[in-house]
Amino acid sequence: MTKAYPFEPEEAPPEYRGIPRIDPVLCIGCGACANACPPNAILRIDDPENGTRRIVLDVGRCIRCARCEEVCPTGAVRLTAEFEAATDDRSDHVEVVELRLARCRGCGKYTCYTERQVEKVLSLIPRGILDFDRVREKLPLCSECKLKLTVLNATKFGEVEP
Amino acid sequence: MIEEFEARFGPILEKRTLGEKKVLYTIMARPEDFQNMVRSLLAGQNVRLFTMVGTDERAVEDAFSITYWFADTSKGELLGVRLYVPEDRPVFPSVAQFHRGALWFEREVQDLLGVEAEGLPDRRRLILPDDWPEGVYPLREDFKYSESPPGEKKYPYARPPEGTSVHAIGPYHIALDEPAHFRLFVRGEEIVGVDYRGFYSHRGIEKLARGRLNYNQVCFIAERICGICGFCHSTAYAQAIEEAAGIEVPERAEYIRTLLLELERLHSHLLWVGVAAHLVGFDTAFMEVWRIRERVMWLAERLTGNRKTYGLVVVGGVRRDLLDYRRELVERELDVMKREFNDVVEFLLSSGGFVKRCEGVGVLSKEKARAWDACGPVARASGVDYDVRRDFPYAAYRDLSFEVPVEKEGDVLARATVRIEEVRQSISLIEQILDAMPGGGILADFGDIPEGAEGISAVEAPRGENVHYILAGDRNTIYRWRVKAATYNNLQTVPDMLVGYTIADAPLIIASIDPCYSCTERVQVVDIESGKSKVVRLGVGICR
Numbered sequence: 212m213t214k215a216y217p218f219e220p221e222e223a224p225p226e227y228r229g230i231p232r233i234d235p236v237l238c239i240g241c242g243a244c245a246n247a248c249p250p251n252a253i254l255r256i257d258d259p260e261n262g263t264r265r266i267v268l269d270v271g272r273c274i275r276c277a278r279c280e281e282v283c284p285t286g287a288v289r290l291t292a293e294f295e296a297a298t299d300d301r302s303d304h305v306e307v308v309e310l311r312l313a314r315c316r317g318c319g320k321y322t323c324y325t326e327r328q329v330e331k332v333l334s335l336i337p338r339g340i341l342d343f344d345r346v347r348e349k350l351p352l353c354s355e356c357k358l359k360l361t362v363l364n365a366t367k368f369g370e371v372e373p
Numbered sequence: 374m375i376e377e378f379e380a381r382f383g384p385i386l387e388k389r390t391l392g393e394k395k396v397l398y399t400i401m402a403r404p405e406d407f408q409n410m411v412r413s414l415l416a417g418q419n420v421r422l423f424t425m426v427g428t429d430e431r432a433v434e435d436a437f438s439i440t441y442w443f444a445d446t447s448k449g450e451l452l453g454v455r456l457y458v459p460e461d462r463p464v465f466p467s468v469a470q471f472h473r474g475a476l477w478f479e480r481e482v483q484d485l486l487g488v489e490a491e492g493l494p495d496r497r498r499l500i501l502p503d504d505w506p507e508g509v510y511p512l513r514e515d516f517k518y519s520e521s522p523p524g525e526k527k528y529p530y531a532r533p534p535e536g537t538s539v540h541a542i543g544p545y546h547i548a549l550d551e552p553a554h555f556r557l558f559v560r561g562e563e564i565v566g567v568d569y570r571g572f573y574s575h576r577g578i579e580k581l582a583r584g585r586l587n588y589n590q591v592c593f594i595a596e597r598i599c600g601i602c603g604f605c606h607s608t609a610y611a612q613a614i615e616e617a618a619g620i621e622v623p624e625r626a627e628y629i630r631t632l633l634l635e636l637e638r639l640h641s642h643l644l645w646v647g648v649a650a651h652l653v654g655f656d657t658a659f660m661e662v663w664r665i666r667e668r669v670m671w672l673a674e675r676l677t678g679n680r681k682t683y684g685l686v687v688v689g690g691v692r693r694d695l696l697d698y699r700r701e702l703v704e705r706e707l708d709v710m711k712r713e714f715n716d717v718v719e720f721l722l723s724s725g726g727f728v729k730r731c732e733g734v735g736v737l738s739k740e741k742a743r744a745w746d747a748c749g750p751v752a753r754a755s756g757v758d759y760d761v762r763r764d765f766p767y768a769a770y771r772d773l774s775f776e777v778p779v780e781k782e783g784d785v786l787a788r789a790t791v792r793i794e795e796v797r798q799s800i801s802l803i804e805q806i807l808d809a810m811p812g813g814g815i816l817a818d819f820g821d822i823p824e825g826a827e828g829i830s831a832v833e834a835p836r837g838e839n840v841h842y843i844l845a846g847d848r849n850t851i852y853r854w855r856v857k858a859a860t861y862n863n864l865q866t867v868p869d870m871l872v873g874y875t876i877a878d879a880p881l882i883i884a885s886i887d888p889c890y891s892c893t894e895r896v897q898v899v900d901i902e903s904g905k906s907k908v909v910r911l912g913v914g915i916c917r
Contacts, residue, residue, distance in 0.1 A: 224674055224675055226675055226676070226677070226678045227674060227678055227679070228678035228679055228684065247589075247590070248590075249586065249590035249591075249593040250593075250594070251585075274597065274682065274684075275679065275684070277678070281692075
């Protein structure tokens with residue numbers, strides 16, 4: 212019965228929830244995984260000065276619940292069949308995906324969402340139903356500019372129909 | 374229970390109905406009646422102290438609240454008595470003076486909330502670490518979950534009686550799988566007294582749920598309360614939330630939950646039987662039993678994705694369905710297991726060594742079991758006929774038939790017999806579940822959890838009842854989550870079991886309740902980030 216593990220490979224069954232990995236190509240940096248993660252193994256860290264967002268996954272904190280996989284809108288987070296997390300360097304456990312934050316079209320400051328998130332949203336909008344170009348124009352706006360625009364539109368509305 | 378209580382005290386109380394046969398009374402007028410109420414409740418033949426919850430309600434009610442929950446096991450009724458304790462004088466009359474089962478609850482509430490029980494027989498610290506400063510109460514709302522205040526290390530251990538010496542087991546000991554510290558006062562070989570100091574593995578889970586988690590994240594953290602009966606904890610938690618929010622769980626989800634709960638009981642009991650065999654020096658049986666247990670672990674992995682932490686329960690249902698191929702796996706494994714288990718039990722019980730070591734050792738009388746509110750196999754081995762699955766049915770247990778094994782002797786052998794019989798019942802339950810598995814969805818749709826809603830739910834874990842209480846906060850968070858694990862009651866009976874036996878019996882007696890220290894201990898706040906250093910030296914403070 213005794214196996215020669217770790218000298219012979221031990222395979223996990225197909226249902227196994229192993230170590231999660233983030234595909235940096237698919238990740239849009241929305242942070243849904245960070246919101247769902249019970250042990251805070253995934254963090255969303257923004258740097259508004261330099262305009263970057265980092266999604267940091269620390270496998271050392273991960274409890275393999277697979278909530279991140281469930282909530283990911285692009286399928287970027289996937290649980291692998293790997294279970295061996297032993298290492299002599301803690302930094303081996305940390306996986307970082309760094310993305311650019313979108314610049315606001317109004318004031319030029321960095322917004323609180325990434326360029327990829329904007330692309331994703333635009334790709335979801337059905338062509339022909341909405342005025343695509345107007346949406347494209349509005350989309351990367353920071354919350355402050357969005358607020359201003361809303362107020363502006365509201366006043367315009369008031370002029371037309373008192 | 375509820376009827377009699379209402380007839381006697383009804384008019385002076387405010388009543389809230391939580392569910393069918395679940396009522397909560399709030400004392401508005403006379404707190405001095407509180408002790409009488411508890412006395413009259415506990416005088417009932419089948420009434421036990423279910424759990425006790427202390428909550429910091431200063432934001433809403435300008436007071437702390439203390440709620441004692443009682444269960445009438447013959448009628449399936451739950452009754453809560455809530456007492457508001459003013460902020461400027463946080464004192465309430467102690468129940469532990471006349472009911473020993475309340476002792477730890479009151480010590481805990483004194484530690485964590487700073488609410489004192491007047492007349493408490495043992496006023497020592499229970500939960501907080503030895504170097505926690507006086508007057509800092511971690512479960513109060515104004516205490517941040519990430520704080521870790523420095524203090525001075527001291528703990529008043531009980532004085533050994535005249536003419537005895539101290540034999541310490543733990544905090545780290547070969548016979549214990551988790552840290553716990555038993556100080557045996559021995560005269561020669563004989564144990565004449567015991568002092569217990571535990572709660573070394575607190576992880577601040579209740580405070581975390583309040584400080585950082587949303588209600589669905591808690592399911593996964595709840596599962597990590599215990600390394601053995603984790604699924605029982607997450608189910609009990611989810612059921613409490615479902616009750617508070619009025620969520621109807623799909624039938625299929627309830628059946629899948631039940632299947633896994635029974636699978637968990639199987640592996641836990643097999644683990645215990647193996648450990649018991651190991652502790653009496655019968656390692657062949659230990660290996661054999663654990664080989665069978667491995668089948669259950671493997672099966673759980675195929676069903677849920679992990680050997681132990683199933684991660685399957687979310688509020689409103691379950692996350693994975695029981696597909697046809699999984700069903701076949703269960704059927705195939707059960708067939709083998711039934712045969713192998715019978716063989717190994719015969720092998721074990723035919724060994725004179727095992728039976729002689731267990732027989733007449735660590736006897737817990739029925740009276741003592743009731744006085745400490747023991748539960749699970751420990752209570753059943755002492756003649757207390759109580760099982761949450763039968764008396765407070767949840768999940769799919771209403772539709773299934775099973776027997777509750779009860780023994781009279783109250784010794785280690787009786788506890789073993791109860792567990793062995795329960796394994797057989799579990800196998801039969803799983804077979805029934807597979808036959809009766811209904812179709813349909815596995816996850817319910819629901820809206821927000823109403824603020825201030827309360828829910829209380831119990832699950833029969835392998836060791837006894839796990840009681841979870843929930844008070845919902847605003848924006849889908851939890852205001853108060855109270856976990857009471859089975860070992861919380863059972864561990865308190867251990868000193869009574871040990872007295873009169875020898876040191877050589879101690880590890881087996883302690884193991885016979887199947888203690889789970891992690892389950893019992895949840896609330897200490899430890900922060901690694903703050904850099905607070907603690908030097909742990911073996912032997913310090915153990916013997917003087």
